[in-house]
Amino acid sequence: MAEEKRLIMLPGPTNVPDRVMRAMMKPIINHRGPEFEALHDNITQNLKYVFQTKQDAFVLTSSGTGAIECAVGNILNPGDKVIIPTFGFFTERLKEKIVRHGGKPIEIPVNWDNAPTAQQIEQAIKKEKKVKAVAIVYNETSTGVTVRDLPQIGKTTHENNVLLMVDAVSILGGDHLPVDKWNIDLCVAGSQKCLACPPGVAVISVSEKAWETIEKTPTRPYYFDLVSIRDYASKGATPFTPALPLFYALDEALKIIREEGLQNRIKRHQTCAKAFYAAFEAINLQPYPSAKVRSNTVIAVKVPSGVDGGRVRQATKDRYRVEISGGLGKIRELIFRIGCMGIISEAETLATIGALENALNDLNYKVKIGAGVEAARKIFHRR
Amino acid sequence: MAEEKRLIMLPGPTNVPDRVMRAMMKPIINHRGPEFEALHDNITQNLKYVFQTKQDAFVLTSSGTGAIECAVGNILNPGDKVIIPTFGFFTERLKEKIVRHGGKPIEIPVNWDNAPTAQQIEQAIKKEKKVKAVAIVYNETSTGVTVRDLPQIGKTTHENNVLLMVDAVSILGGDHLPVDKWNIDLCVAGSQKCLACPPGVAVISVSEKAWETIEKTPTRPYYFDLVSIRDYASKGATPFTPALPLFYALDEALKIIREEGLQNRIKRHQTCAKAFYAAFEAINLQPYPSAKVRSNTVIAVKVPSGVDGGRVRQATKDRYRVEISGGLGKIRELIFRIGCMGIISEAETLATIGALENALNDLNYKVKIGAGVEAARKIFHRR
Numbered sequence: 149m150a151e152e153k154r155l156i157m158l159p160g161p162t163n164v165p166d167r168v169m170r171a172m173m174k175p176i177i178n179h180r181g182p183e184f185e186a187l188h189d190n191i192t193q194n195l196k197y198v199f200q201t202k203q204d205a206f207v208l209t210s211s212g213t214g215a216i217e218c219a220v221g222n223i224l225n226p227g228d229k230v231i232i233p234t235f236g237f238f239t240e241r242l243k244e245k246i247v248r249h250g251g252k253p254i255e256i257p258v259n260w261d262n263a264p265t266a267q268q269i270e271q272a273i274k275k276e277k278k279v280k281a282v283a284i285v286y287n288e289t290s291t292g293v294t295v296r297d298l299p300q301i302g303k304t305t306h307e308n309n310v311l312l313m314v315d316a317v318s319i320l321g322g323d324h325l326p327v328d329k330w331n332i333d334l335c336v337a338g339s340q341k342c343l344a345c346p347p348g349v350a351v352i353s354v355s356e357k358a359w360e361t362i363e364k365t366p367t368r369p370y371y372f373d374l375v376s377i378r379d380y381a382s383k384g385a386t387p388f389t390p391a392l393p394l395f396y397a398l399d400e401a402l403k404i405i406r407e408e409g410l411q412n413r414i415k416r417h418q419t420c421a422k423a424f425y426a427a428f429e430a431i432n433l434q435p436y437p438s439a440k441v442r443s444n445t446v447i448a449v450k451v452p453s454g455v456d457g458g459r460v461r462q463a464t465k466d467r468y469r470v471e472i473s474g475g476l477g478k479i480r481e482l483i484f485r486i487g488c489m490g491i492i493s494e495a496e497t498l499a500t501i502g503a504l505e506n507a508l509n510d511l512n513y514k515v516k517i518g519a520g521v522e523a524a525r526k527i528f529h530r531r
Numbered sequence: 532m533a534e535e536k537r538l539i540m541l542p543g544p545t546n547v548p549d550r551v552m553r554a555m556m557k558p559i560i561n562h563r564g565p566e567f568e569a570l571h572d573n574i575t576q577n578l579k580y581v582f583q584t585k586q587d588a589f590v591l592t593s594s595g596t597g598a599i600e601c602a603v604g605n606i607l608n609p610g611d612k613v614i615i616p617t618f619g620f621f622t623e624r625l626k627e628k629i630v631r632h633g634g635k636p637i638e639i640p641v642n643w644d645n646a647p648t649a650q651q652i653e654q655a656i657k658k659e660k661k662v663k664a665v666a667i668v669y670n671e672t673s674t675g676v677t678v679r680d681l682p683q684i685g686k687t688t689h690e691n692n693v694l695l696m697v698d699a700v701s702i703l704g705g706d707h708l709p710v711d712k713w714n715i716d717l718c719v720a721g722s723q724k725c726l727a728c729p730p731g732v733a734v735i736s737v738s739e740k741a742w743e744t745i746e747k748t749p750t751r752p753y754y755f756d757l758v759s760i761r762d763y764a765s766k767g768a769t770p771f772t773p774a775l776p777l778f779y780a781l782d783e784a785l786k787i788i789r790e791e792g793l794q795n796r797i798k799r800h801q802t803c804a805k806a807f808y809a810a811f812e813a814i815n816l817q818p819y820p821s822a823k824v825r826s827n828t829v830i831a832v833k834v835p836s837g838v839d840g841g842r843v844r845q846a847t848k849d850r851y852r853v854e855i856s857g858g859l860g861k862i863r864e865l866i867f868r869i870g871c872m873g874i875i876s877e878a879e880t881l882a883t884i885g886a887l888e889n890a891l892n893d894l895n896y897k898v899k900i901g902a903g904v905e906a907a908r909k910i911f912h913r914r
């Protein structure tokens with residue numbers, strides 16, 4: 149790798165293919181003209197493929213957080229009850245957004261190393277009267293936990309006529325998420341995670357059922373007004389000036405996903421995740437989440453006792469040119485987090501495991517050196 | 532010009548220098564690390580130079596409209612009175628935003644070819660009790676009108692202890708706007724206009740006086756919460772993932788402004804605007820705005836009677852590779868609008884006038900061909 153380049157193995161942003169970077173250099177065009185319409189239509193079509201939806205999908209000029217505020221702000225009227233399981237930094241953030249928009253969060257606290265179950269959601273819906281929505285963070289970027297019960301949760305919300313809003317910021321395009329099949333009404337993701345695009349735009353899907361509520365929400369935020377966004381989208385446009393270079397980049401990134409095939413892409417993420425977990429088992433690094441809820445896109449492992457996580461991360465970055473992350477919030481110093489996202493393959497996986505093994509050894513963490521890389525290699529061999 | 536390239540003479544987006552485009556190709560980095568801090572600090576410093584402020588300035592990952600919603604949402608509590616002169620499409624839009632955020636707009640309707648005066652604003656402040664803010668669109672992008680009384684309006688709001696919020700989306704960096712000197716409390720602009728950057732980020736300045744109100748506004752929007760943005764900015768960061776490639780681009784665009792010097796840049800815009808107005812006088816195209824309120828950044832002229840404006844614009848674009856714009860809202864077909872923004876110089880000015888002259892002649896508008904270009908040339912000669 150060239151001196152100035154590093155592998156970005158963060159839980160977002162992640163490495164971006166050259167093709168996608170180069171797409172940003174396309175000419176500035178009028179966003180109220182036929183060239184933009186064609187770009188907009190291509191993006192929309194491929195976005196629906198990635199969301200696996202026949203309903204609506206849009207791009208927003210904002211980060212993923214903006215898109216979540218869009219989802220929340222378009223369905224909540226003051227006093228509306230929203231069931232929100234909390235099990236990490238981003239679920240806490242989502243709860244705060246519900247409060248800001250006048251909603252009443254019905255919290256289901258879950259240990260940060262675990263995920264809520266469909267049973268818990270169903271019980272909460274039955275107990276509370278008139279629940280407007282259930283808000284689920286499908287993949288808790290702060291803990292590496294994936295809510296594996298999401299399909300069952302969708303069944304429950306569907307049967308009880310409650311909206312299901314899903315924060316899929318760090319998982320769309322990297323793991324299973326068939327929006328229509330799983331009855332998800334609003335699904336949000338960022339560009340800079342599994343879609344392997346630079347940061348700066350976000351995507352959102354909207355179901356027929358969600359529209360019924362959105363149209364009856366007069367306090368919709370102006371910038372994130374989905375009714376206005378739908379009106380303009382029907383004419384191949386956005387209500388306000390779009391982040392054109394990032395629309396070009398997203399268009400290219402989505403084309404790459406279509407070329408690879410969504411299911412192949414998901415399988416690739418799964419295989420690399422399996423290699424990470426096998427490697428960490430081999431060098432006695434414990435995954436932070438419980439076994440059944442481990443993410444395939446954000447790999448979180450505990451910092452071994454007696455090891456200074458910050459120094460290890462500094463060493464992987466400075467000496468081995470691989471950038472990984474620590475924790476967030478109350479578990480900041482307790483874990484390492486690695487993005488297994490986007491263009492992730494054998495090369496990035498092995499390089500990251502190797503860098504972490506070497507850095508740990510440099511800092512006197514005694515483990516058989518090479519055992520991690522070797523365990524990962526075997527996974528790729530078996531594929 | 533290469534076949535596929537066109538001059539983008541729209542009132543935004545505008546032509547972007549190659550240096551700025553190339554900056555977007557810099558490596559993806561962690562937005563929670565020292566490299567981003569350095570980038571953030573450079574941008575902030577140069578942004579304060581452009582705003583001519585010693586107070587606060589921030590970049591937002593959104594369009595200019597998002598930044599205006601940020602300004603409005605951070606100061607308005609339900610029922611707050613805001614004086615809003617309306618004289619075009621974007622002032623109407625701003626009024627709608629005030630309503631969405633629970634504010635009570637006190638409208639001062641002005642003819643679309645004119646601008647509000649300081650006297651009108653002062654009278655409205657005195658008549659209404661407890662006005663929270665005055666909201667002014669400094670440059671109405673839809674009509675080519677600039678509010679030349681803005682310094683006096685700032686004096687009035689200052690003396691009456693009312694906040695002054697300014698939409699400078701299409702003028703910051705292209706005309707005079709010393710934020711501190713003119714007592715502007717919140718000033719908003721887009722990246723894709725006079726700053727000559729691609730679209731996708733927006734900028735905002737915030738005064739000490741504005742902070743007093745912002746801190747007492749509990750309904751601040753989550754994504755656009757200025758208190759949170761200030762907290763993160765003090766550590767060289769943004770609360771949510773920034774549009775990194777556009778931060779790189781803005782950084783480069785601001786460096787270019789510093790190199791040229793803000794006053795030189797403003798003078799360049801003024802000279803080109805003067806050339807446009809001289810050219811249009813020479814070929815009998817009437818400016819849409821009254822003489823005293825003509826913009827130096829958005830040149831709006833009336834479509835001559837009997838001429839099909841849409842066909843003329845199509846011809847400048849297809850035959851002469853210069854893209855200009857029509858009107859917006861109720862004056863869509865009545866005017867041409869030309870962006871005199873960013874990298875605007877003799878070359879773009881003469882090419883645009885020439886293209887418009889040629890297209891008008893192609894479509895049988897009888898005028899002495901070449902008179903417009905010749906009048907513009909003289910202006911540049913006199914410089």
